[in-house]
Structure formats: C-alpha cells, structure tokens
Ligand code: ADP
C-alpha cells in the first residue's frame with residue numbers, strides 16, 4: 001500500500017469510527033423520558049438515585065431502570081427533590097470540551113488500532129491477546145479439567161504433579177521437592193496441547209496467561225523482548241499461575257550463526273529475554289511455563305536445559321481408543337440417535353486429530369439439524385467425515401502421473417507383504433492420496449494393542465517396510481528416495497532386535513543397549529561394549545536386513561500378479577480399504593487356481 005492509500009484508509013476508518021461511535025453513544029444513553037414523566041416518577045417516589053449535569057438529569061428508578069431527561073429549568077425542580085430522601089449528585093457542565101474529547105476517542109482508538117493491527121496481521125490465532133498490546137490479562141481459572149481432555153492417561157501422573165505443585169507450592173518446597181518450571185508439550189497440531197494447558201490451569205484453579213510465539217516477534221523491533229519481561233512481571237505478581245506459550249518454535253528456534261537478518265535478531269533478543277526470565281525466579285514464585293510445539297527438532301537446545309523446559313510431554317495423534325474417548329467427550333454436547341456405536345466411528349477415522357474429531361462431531365450435528373432429525377445418525381457422521389477428509393486431501397498439491405504410479409506400487413508392495421505373511425496386523429487401508437510429507441500410506445491396525453512382540457512379528461514388520469521399495473524395483477527396475485523413511489525404520493527395528501531384544505542367532509540373548517539417541521539428537525559416543533562386539537552387532541544387523549530383503553523380493557516376485565492387481569485398483573480408486581483388498585486377493589487366488597488347472601490339463605494331454 002502506498003502512503004497516500006494508507007492515509008485515505010485511515011481517514012475513512014476514522015470517519016466511520018466517529019459516526020459509529022456517536023451512534024453507539026446515543027444508543028447507550030439511558031432511556032430518555034419526557035419531563036412530565038420525570039416529574040411524575042419524582043412525585044410518586046419511584047426514583048432511587050439522581051445525577052444532575054447541565055440541563056440533564058440521569059438516574060435509576062425502583063425497577064432498576066436507568067433513565068435520563070432534559071430539564072428546561074433545573075432550579076425549578078430543586079424544591080421538589082429536596083422534599084424526597086433521594087441521594088443526589090451534581091456535576092458542572094463542561095460539555096464542550098468533554099464532548100470534543102469524547103468524539104476524538106475513536107480517532108485515537110482507530111489510529112492506535114490500525115498501527116497494532118498492521119503489525120499483527122500476519123499472526124493468526126491467539127485472539128486473546130490481540131489488541132491488548134501493552135498489558136497481559138489472564139483468563140482467571142479456565143474451569144476446564146482433565147476430564148475435558150481425552151486419552152492423556154500416559155502423561156497423567158506427570159501432569160497431576162504439576163497441578164499439585166501449583167496448588168500447594170509451599171508444601172512442595174518445604175519437602176525439598178523440585179517444582180517443575182517449564183513443561184514442553186510436543187505433538188502434531190490439533191492434538192489438544194492448548195486444551196491440556198488450560199486444563200492444568202483449571203485443575204489447579206490458577207490464572208492462565210496465553211500468548212502465541214509469533215505474537216512476540218511480529219511486533220515492532222525490540223518489542224518482543226520487552227513483552228516477555230512484561231509478561232513475566234505480570235505473572236509473578238499473580239503467582240501461582242501458568243504462562244502458556246503456543247508455537248514456541250517461532251521464538252525458540254535454533255539461534256543462527258551467520259545469516260542473521262533483521263527478524264532473526266529480533267527473535268534472538270526475544271529468546272534471550274525468555275531464557276533470562278526463566279532463570280530468574282525466586283523460589284517462592286510458582287510460575288509454570290507451558291510451551292507447545294510441533295517442531296521440537298528445531299528448538300534451541302538452550303531452552304531444554306535443566307531449570308528451563310526440562311519436562312517434555314509428547315502428545316501423539318490419538319489411536320482407536322483415544323479417538324473413541326475424544327468422541328465421547330465431544331458427543332456429550334449433542335444428541336445421538338439410538339444405537340450409535342462410537343467405536344465404529346473411531347475405527348473409521350484413523351489419523352484424525354482431536355481437533356478434527358471435534359470438527360467431525362460438530363459437522364455431523366449440523367448436517368442432522370439441517371435434515372430436521374431428532375438425533376445425529378451414523379450417516380451424518382459418514383457425510384461429515386467425507387467432507388472433512390476431502391478438505392484434508394485438497395490441501396495437498398496435485399502430483400504427476402509417474403509419481404502416482406510409483407506410489408501405487410510402493411504402497412501395494414507394503415500391503416501385499418503384510419497380507420501374505422503370517423503374524424502381521426491386518427491392513428485396514430491403503431491410499432495414494434498424499435498427506436503431509438508422505439505420498440501415500442498403508443495402514444495396519446492391530447487387532448488389539450500389543451505390548452509384547454514376537455520375533456516373527458518384528459521380522460515381518462521389517463519385511464513389510466521393505467516391501468514398498470522392493471515393489472518399485474521389481475516393476476520399474478529403479479529405486480526412489482520415497483522409501484528412505486521405511487529403510488530408516490526397518491534398520492532401527494533390526495538393530496533393536498539384535499542388541500536390545502537379544503533375538504539374533506549369533507549374538508544371542510544379550511542386550512547391548514546404546515545410550516539412547518535423544519529425541520533431540522544426543523550422541524551415541526559411549527557404547528558399553530568393545531569394538532569387536534560393535535562389529536558383530538553391525539554384521540548381524542546387516543545380515544538380518546539382507547535376509548529380509550531377499551525373502552521379500554522372492555515373495556513379491558512370486559506374487560507379482562497380485563501386486564499389479566492391487567496397484568491398478570489403487571490407481572483407479574485412490575484408496576482401498578481392508579475389505580476391498582480381500583476382494584482383490586480372492587480374485588487373484590481364483591485366477592491362479594484356474595491357471596494351474598489349465599497347466600495341469602495341458603500336462604495330462
Ligand atoms: P493444539 O494446541 O495441540 O493444536 P488444541 O488444544 O488447540 O490443539 O485442540 C483444538 C480442539 O480440539 C480442542 O479445543 C478440543 O475441542 C479438540 N481436542 C483436541 N484434542 C483433544 C482431546 N485429547 N480430547 C478432547 N478434545 C480434544
């Protein structure tokens with residue numbers, strides 16, 4: 001926008017503002033009554049309070065109604081009032097100046113608002129802090145509880161401890177307990193991180209300050225750091241309390257070495273301010289900082305040091321059980337038709353996040369309402385699911401035909417390996433619709449949640465993972481990088497099988513644990529075994545992988561007609577579910593039988 005345009009825009013907004021504000025003022029002037037009415041109210045003792053100003057009276061009558069009236073000659077009514085026992089206040093008339101100032105209010109508001117708005121335009125979310133550029137206001141106790149967050153059982157003990165330390169900070173410190181200071185919630189968008197932070201505040205009934213990481217950095221240069229200080233000062237004054245920083249990666253990304261642009265400088269200043277504030281608490285100030293991110297990998301390691309965000313809680317996309325629980329939470333607010341099976345719905349929406357499930361329930365209710373139903377039916381959920389899935393799918397780019405073919409064979413390779421091998425989880429869905437980073441997916445859902453795995457199960461997992469690349473090789477005779485993630489996972493399983501589970505033939509049941517590679521990239525410098533053992537482990541892992549590779553290649557070559565059939569079905573339909581895959585499998589088996597029949601007959605002849 002050029003300066004002239006901006007100026008014009010401000011003028012226009014100002015004009016609209018003044019007009020709007022005056023309309024607003026007019027509308028909020030208490031109910032104006034006539035002079036006669038006023039005198040009548042006065043005489044019949046129906047007035048509780050009175051305020052005189054210039055030629056006006058304002059007041060409240062016994063039914064708590066506010067009124068105002070214009071009095072042509074004020075002194076003349078004074079004797080009337082004097083006889084009653086009404087509290088009267090009066091004010092000198094400075095109408096001219098006050099009136100002018102009043103009409104200028106919107107001009108200031110709009111100019112200020114425009115400046116702030118223009119800085120914040122880019123940041124979304126966090127409507128809570130928007131516009132309150134200089135002061136932070138907590139949501140005092142959010143009245144959400146852990147019951148509003150479904151499927152958090154794993155993190156629960158840790159979270160309960162945090163709630164306890166907020167509720168009884170003194171008890172914690174006298175016992176010498178260590179009060180957590182920073183908690184990092186990490187997980188994909190929509191998995192309920194914000195919800196959980198609010199629930200912690202609700203459970204402990206403490207104030208909750210919320211701000212988005214990007215709100216800090218998209219302000220004027222230098223403002224981010226001072227906002228951080230301001231926020232902490234405010235929070236300390238109201239301790240115990242919670243500060244929630246959403247998308248902390250916006251300020252907490254790794255500090256750059258060289259290419260510091262202006263905005264980076266700003267970000268680093270903000271991050272430094274945050275670190276300083278986190279280190280500078282007195283022991284009697286219980287302020288817990290909860291931060292959320294879906295990119296823990298890019299966070300500056302300084303943030304994760306002891307005394308800062310040293311508690312990390314990972315929240316993943318919900319599994320079937322989790323989805324069912326989330327459905328339970330959200331369907332409480334709507335009327336379900338009788339006989340609706342929430343487990344069935346949960347099974348049909350793999351990959352949905354909590355937010356998407358909330359959206360699903362809402363959409364389904366809307367659809368049912370539009371059809372004037374008395375309760376939300378399964379068909380409404382199905383329709384809503386299609387609508388939402390479509391939205392998720394459309395977000396991705398269109399991919400070219402070659403990639404589509406390769407992906408179809410790749411996924412078919414995974415699926416067929418899983419189908420043909422024993423001791424595997426059933427395939428519930430195969431898709432070549434890209435989602436996120438992945439071009440396609442093959443989904444297997446365990447019949448029940450497994451906690452122990454047999455050797456065969458693990459070996460077959462490796463084979464299934466390799467099946468993707470092997471199918472590509474068999475059909476196109478080349479390798480793509482699309483399989484790199486599969487290879488990483490397969491290698492990881494193989495290596496755990498050898499050194500952790502003690503399941504390899506040559507090493508046997510001995511666990512040679514690596515010092516765990518941290519989620520955030522620790523190192524494996526210390527190995528508690530000799531170089532010779534290390535070589536043996538590597539050799540065993542390699543052997544295992546190679547063996548899996550060979551056997552899977554053989555399997556897929558032998559059944560390559562099945563591979564072609566399934567890949568064709570995928571190219572046509574884009575997704576194939578478990579049942580449809582069974583049908584393709586049956587066709588394949590039948591054709592094979594017929595072929596063998598003919599072969600045998602020819603032999604006989
Ligand atoms: P995030 O902060 O991880 O992006 P939010 O907390 O903003 O996710 O989640 C958005 C909405 O999705 C929540 O307000 C809630 O309605 C729903 N939701 C997400 N996860 C859950 C869950 N585990 N249980 C219940 N509702 C959830």
Ligand code: ZN
Nearest residue numbers: 414468483486
């Ligand atoms: Zn794959």
